[in-house]
Amino acid sequence: MIPPLSTPALVVDLDLFDANVDAMNELLQGTGKTVRPHVKTHRTPELAKRQLGQFAVGVTCATVGEAEVMVAAGIHDVLIANEVVDEAKLARIARLAQFANVMIAADDPAPVEALSRAAKRAGVTVGVLLDVDVLLHRCGVVSVPEALALARVIEGAPGVRLDGIMGYEGRVRLHTERRDELIAGAYAFLHKVRDGLVAAGHQVDVVSTAGTSTIREAIADPFVTEVQAGVYALMESELLVMDLPFRCAAAVRGTVISRHPGHFVADVGRRVVGVEYGPPVAVGIEASAVALSDEHATVAIAGTPPALGSQVDFIPGQIRTTFNLHDHVWVSRGGEIVDRWPVSARGASQ
Amino acid sequence: MIPPLSTPALVVDLDLFDANVDAMNELLQGTGKTVRPHVKTHRTPELAKRQLGQFAVGVTCATVGEAEVMVAAGIHDVLIANEVVDEAKLARIARLAQFANVMIAADDPAPVEALSRAAKRAGVTVGVLLDVDVLLHRCGVVSVPEALALARVIEGAPGVRLDGIMGYEGRVRLHTERRDELIAGAYAFLHKVRDGLVAAGHQVDVVSTAGTSTIREAIADPFVTEVQAGVYALMESELLVMDLPFRCAAAVRGTVISRHPGHFVADVGRRVVGVEYGPPVAVGIEASAVALSDEHATVAIAGTPPALGSQVDFIPGQIRTTFNLHDHVWVSRGGEIVDRWPVSARGASQ
Numbered sequence: 176m177i178p179p180l181s182t183p184a185l186v187v188d189l190d191l192f193d194a195n196v197d198a199m200n201e202l203l204q205g206t207g208k209t210v211r212p213h214v215k216t217h218r219t220p221e222l223a224k225r226q227l228g229q230f231a232v233g234v235t236c237a238t239v240g241e242a243e244v245m246v247a248a249g250i251h252d253v254l255i256a257n258e259v260v261d262e263a264k265l266a267r268i269a270r271l272a273q274f275a276n277v278m279i280a281a282d283d284p285a286p287v288e289a290l291s292r293a294a295k296r297a298g299v300t301v302g303v304l305l306d307v308d309v310l311l312h313r314c315g316v317v318s319v320p321e322a323l324a325l326a327r328v329i330e331g332a333p334g335v336r337l338d339g340i341m342g343y344e345g346r347v348r349l350h351t352e353r354r355d356e357l358i359a360g361a362y363a364f365l366h367k368v369r370d371g372l373v374a375a376g377h378q379v380d381v382v383s384t385a386g387t388s389t390i391r392e393a394i395a396d397p398f399v400t401e402v403q404a405g406v407y408a409l410m411e412s413e414l415l416v417m418d419l420p421f422r423c424a425a426a427v428r429g430t431v432i433s434r435h436p437g438h439f440v441a442d443v444g445r446r447v448v449g450v451e452y453g454p455p456v457a458v459g460i461e462a463s464a465v466a467l468s469d470e471h472a473t474v475a476i477a478g479t480p481p482a483l484g485s486q487v488d489f490i491p492g493q494i495r496t497t498f499n500l501h502d503h504v505w506v507s508r509g510g511e512i513v514d515r516w517p518v519s520a521r522g523a524s525q
Numbered sequence: 526m527i528p529p530l531s532t533p534a535l536v537v538d539l540d541l542f543d544a545n546v547d548a549m550n551e552l553l554q555g556t557g558k559t560v561r562p563h564v565k566t567h568r569t570p571e572l573a574k575r576q577l578g579q580f581a582v583g584v585t586c587a588t589v590g591e592a593e594v595m596v597a598a599g600i601h602d603v604l605i606a607n608e609v610v611d612e613a614k615l616a617r618i619a620r621l622a623q624f625a626n627v628m629i630a631a632d633d634p635a636p637v638e639a640l641s642r643a644a645k646r647a648g649v650t651v652g653v654l655l656d657v658d659v660l661l662h663r664c665g666v667v668s669v670p671e672a673l674a675l676a677r678v679i680e681g682a683p684g685v686r687l688d689g690i691m692g693y694e695g696r697v698r699l700h701t702e703r704r705d706e707l708i709a710g711a712y713a714f715l716h717k718v719r720d721g722l723v724a725a726g727h728q729v730d731v732v733s734t735a736g737t738s739t740i741r742e743a744i745a746d747p748f749v750t751e752v753q754a755g756v757y758a759l760m761e762s763e764l765l766v767m768d769l770p771f772r773c774a775a776a777v778r779g780t781v782i783s784r785h786p787g788h789f790v791a792d793v794g795r796r797v798v799g800v801e802y803g804p805p806v807a808v809g810i811e812a813s814a815v816a817l818s819d820e821h822a823t824v825a826i827a828g829t830p831p832a833l834g835s836q837v838d839f840i841p842g843q844i845r846t847t848f849n850l851h852d853h854v855w856v857s858r859g860g861e862i863v864d865r866w867p868v869s870a871r872g873a874s875q
Contacts, residue, residue: 179611181611181613181614181875182611182875183874183875184875215796215819215820237819237820238820257782257792257820258782258783258790259782260780260781260782260833260834261529261531261532261780261834263531264531282783283783283784283833285833285834286833286834312785312788312823313783313790313818313821313823314782314783314790314821315783317785430610430611431610432607432608432609432610432664433608433632433633433663433664433665434633435662435667438662440608440663440664442607442874444874445799445801445843445846446565446845446846446849446874447874449795450801451795451800468663469565469587469845469846470565470587470588470607470874471663471664473662473663483610483633483635483636484610484611484635484636493795495796495819496795496796496819499796499850500849500850500872500874501872502872521872522850522851522852524533524792524794524796524797524820524850525531525532525533525534
């Protein structure tokens with residue numbers, strides 16, 4: 176018999192994970208579009224590799240460190256969907272391009288020129304997606320002239336290659352005010368930049384966008400070529416209200432360490448579960464509230480608390496910050512723990 | 526010349542850290558009380574060891590894993606200020622007691638009996654602090670009869686020893702409504718439990734309580750013997766409004782990766798800085814807002830953004846979840862990076 180896991184422990188239900196991956200492929204079937212799973216969601220190569228095949232040929236990463244871990248694990252096509260500007264990191268990207276097809280995002284000429292020098296030294300070519308600020312007002316160019324100026328720099332620099340454009344419309348949720356308008360506006364601006372680049376003679380092979388919450392809109396859009404969704408494979412409870420064929424596949428397992436009339440306490444706190452989108456949901460418990468402190472989940476209940484020492488699963492609200500807190504993810508099949516995989520890119524934020 | 530750190534990077538200013546430790550010793554001078562620094566704050570043995578001496582003979586830990594790391598680093602007196610109930614962890618505590626003086630918290634007879642069996646097998650004695658729910662309604666006994674019943678179990682079990690009581694009054698901030706009343710009520714209940722135990726013939730050597738935000742009240746209290754403060758050594762910006770002699774000593778250093786009129790973006794997101802008490806504060810920047818996403822801090826400003834590639838320090842609001850995101854902390858002296866120490870207990874939540 177397998178002894179109970181020492182808690183708190185991160186557990187992924189591989190049956191549900193695989194079903195989510197299948198559901199994504201079904202959504203993409205016949206659309207001509209691809210998915211480039213964002214691996215910041217789990218930072219786990221063993222999970223990333225299970226998402227590839229069918230409509231996914233590569234992954235999306237947020238950091239150079241994530242990309243290095245994925246390439247080392249045998250994934251040969253990575254997009255770093257983020258601005259990278261310092262010389263040391265650009266040199267790491269050039270080295271990585273000796274082993275894999277690498278694209279990065281850019282919104283400024285200076286880092287493109289620095290990347291060009293690093294790529295030349297390494298004898299490689301690195302793809303660039305021109306980052307377009309479609310909604311978030313974070314990174315990205317904000318006008319067609321700005322896009323054209325940057326595209327000319329990319330085309331003129333040796334060792335770099337303009338692969339296309341990307342724009343992330345953010346987590347536009349089901350109940351976001353003016354949701355349709357926001358998404359339509361984001362894609363309209365992406366089209367405008369694309370058309371401007373094409374009219375100026377640039378080739379725009381890739382139009383990359385969308386997270387899980389806008390997957391249906393991205394698929395319906397005629398110009399989008401790939402979606403960068405990541406959460407879909409593990410899901411977050413707040414996205415469950417949307418009409419999406421994905422279910423929650425990850426939980427943090429805790430132990431009941433204190434019980435009282437009206438509440439119990441489990442050893443699941445903010446250092447093992449991300450709480451940016453609210454507290455986790457206790458599975459199979461009729462809880463009126465779940466309050467998290469550093470090491471404790473205090474679960475308010477009406478009935479009798481579960482036995483001291485028994486285990487309870489908590490579904491995290493924020494999946495990306497949760498995986499980043501764990502060195503390993505335990506893997507279950509049919510409710511039984513069958514394996515343990517390293518979250519190899521945990522902490523790989525540099 | 527030392528090259529700039531690859532970012533995001535956690536940096537502790539050791540001049541400020543040492544000054545905070547000195548300030549705590551000055552507060553305790555002549556009071557007869559001790560501090561037992563809570564190392565969940567930083568999970569870093571090199572920092573913990575710098576807090577010991579003068580009025581600190583041991584440390585407070587939140588988890589068995591933290592205690593193991595601290596003992597392995599040469600600290601010989603640890604309190605695990607938390608309920609531990611499962612057999613495997615209790616066996617680890619008994620093993621640890623072969624190398625160090627170990628105390629744990631308890632609020633239920635069952636784990637005390639299990640700990641007694643584990644301690645007997647290991648040939649050790651483990652101290653127990655009877656946990657009293659003074660304010661948080663989380664763990665802890667809630668009445669004197671409950672305390673007396675548990676004390677009898679502890680006294681009657683071989684291999685365990687009743688060392689005293691503890692109660693944590695939570696983060697009662699400066700502007701918490703009815704602050705004085707809440708703290709006074711918490712200590713009054715702690716006294717009541719202590720008096721009840723003493724009247725029944727139990728020895729109560731230790732009365733352990735307080736975090737940084739209630740340090741002055743704990744020192745003024747006649748019965749408190751030690752304070753479990755931890756944040757004081759690194760501080761959090763929200764506590765700066767209090768009349769405390771401590772300054773912020775830790776920051777997450779980021780690089781400016783995108784700049785625009787009205788805002789810039791640094792590579793400091795929720796996966797490198799804890800945001801439970803709000804976004805971090807950008808040092809030396811007149812920011813009207815700092816918005817955090819997974820890998821980005823978007824800093825709204827009125828003037829010209831700092832240069833692309835330049836570095837900016839961000840003081841975290843939540844120090845404990847921040848350290849737990851990093852494998853190493855860089856150490857500065859007089860503004861220069863002089864060393865790098867492992868955050869050895871990062872992730873040691875089991």
